[in-house]
Amino acid sequence: MTMAVSLPILVLDLAEQRYSCHACGNCCRDFTVQLRDEDIERLDRQGWKAELGFEPWVEFRGSRFLRQRSDGACIFLQDDGLCRIHARHGLQEKPVACRSFPLSVMPTADGPQQGLNFACGSVQLNKGAAMATHLADLRRIAEDAPETVGQARAVALLPGREASPLELRALAGVLDQWMGREGASIATRIDGLAWIAQALRHAKLASVKGDRFLELITTIVATLEDELEADPVGAATERQERMLRQAIFMRTEDPRLDRMKADGFLRTAWRQWRRQRAFLKGSGTVPDLRGFAHGVRFQEAEFIPNPLHDAAEGHDEPIDDLVTRWVRARLRGARTWGAGYYGFSAVEGLSALCVDVASAAYLARVHAAGRDPAANRVMFADMAAAVARIDRTAGRAPWLATAGERLRLSFLSLDDGLRRTCALHPCGVEWR
Ligand code: SF4
Known part of the structure; x- marks a missing residue:
């Protein structure tokens, strides 16, 4: 369940930094993706267990993570470098962590703040749109993960x-x-x-x-x-x-x-x-x-x-x-x-x-x-x-x-x- 977020989100104040996803698929090869309860519900609804013959996630020390192939890549990564969940059900049906990366939102005393992860090739190469153009994505992250806009701890x-x-x-x-x-x-x-x-x-x-x-x-x-x-x-x-x-x-x-x-x-x-x-x-x-x-x-x-x-x-x-x-x-x-x-x-x-x-x-x-x-x-x-x-x-x-x-x-x-x-x-x- 998502909640509407009205709080302004502070854009990363770095004029020289740009980013747009170029669908290289590297983040799907390189990350262990922790799932939220809503992600599990969505994966269940999409019927992957029946199609794959096993759950698309593994449980480890009380948390659940997207299952990986033997080479470490996500089991949903297709040969064309795209995501099978995305291709079949659309962006909004992917796990929250997948649709957020490489953007993040963190609570600070000044308000929720946009961050950026440099494990993304487009971020490193500085390819794409200015940071301020990602506001809609940030708002979506905040709606998906309300703790990101919660009260900042001292x-x-x-x-x-x-x-x-x-x-x-x-x-x-x-x-x-x-x-x-x-x-x-x-x-x-x-x-x-x-x-x-x-x-x-x-x-x-x-x-x-x-x-x-x-x-x-x-x-x-x-x-x-x-x-x-x-x-x-x-x-x-x-x-x-x-x-x-x-x-x-x-x-x-x-x-x-x-x-x-x-x-x-x-x-x-x-x-x-x-x-x-x-x-x-x-x-x-x-x-x-x-x-x-x-x-x-x-x-x-x-x-x-x-x-x-x-x-x-x-x-x-x-x-x-x-x-x-x-x-x-x-x-x-x-x-x-x-x-x-x-x-x-x-x-x-x-x-x-x-x-x-x-x-x-x-x-x-x-x-x-x-x-x-x-x-x-x-x-x-x-x-x-x-x-x-x-x-x-x-x-x-x-x-x-x-x-x-x-x-x-x-x-x-x-x-x-x-x-x-x-x-x-x-x-x-x-x-x-
Ligand atoms: S690493 Fe960056 S550019 Fe490549 S698919 Fe992930 S978010 Fe997109």
Whole structure:
């Protein structure tokens, strides 16, 4: 049952971002789709069980998900790349998550806010219509999922220090301005983001409130470039590198529910443990990642220069543009803290965003090494594949909402860890 939504929805304020669906079908190959009760009712009404001989969904730990084929794609994905439910019954009959993607709506203190997921190829390539043209789709999402326009829960600045809507708005605005700054390289802007996350984590913010907080963050950003120049980022420690690889493992977990059910808890846990161990060790072969070549060695990937650094050298404007739009869309689109990111505080969410960028930069090198081992460069397609892999889980993977992840973020905020992992191996590592 849907309800009429009269609340205005805040459009993603990112003039340079565009999107229209080009029906590539990638989201149908790459996502585990959780179903709502209304989705199940619709699928039942459409009579798929009789046609397929089994339910089109699987139940896992109390939730229901669209069944996947053995290659991980949705069972309704046709050879022509289109959706069988859509073709037969129309868009409105598809599960809510399918007809929403890559758009999202999140409750914030300022009202429901439009967000955008960068796992969509059209979003990455910036192809399609302006954000403001999707209002009808947003309204439909809000009607299908009323919680998206519900009362926003309070968001903390840091655990124990509540943030006012004004402070959150100002923080997002200032960070976004920093990310959109012209003349500063992408490496510098990401370094600045990490610097701010670290500084806010350790600032005594309990009594710095309202206008004083606004003054503080405005001053930080006004002097940030000088600050970064005076305090150049150093090399990551072995432990920080290990933490980053562990964060990558967490961000690229790819649950195949049918397989997990068939294998049972023990085999699944064993497989996950082995993957995690391989990432922690960081030697030998990178565990398989969907959409990436098999058999890439960690050393081959680390031989390739960090794409953020490379883009900063003016080698790759499209990479700079992609990362800039991605980060700004996360900040502007309520996908960095609060309801759009596991209810995290603003500073924890900002730290997680920095780790996402560092993870994507690392994964892009893995992708580049698998695409052409002889080429010593990350191309746009490598970065796009990596950003898709990371943004796909952001805000929708319950295992990233745990105390373990929060501890990791806290650890990486020490000793320049966020900055150092974002700038990891700028020119690549020559392994002997
Ligand atoms: S990935 Fe994007 S462009 Fe492709 S089908 Fe999904 S929404 Fe459409």
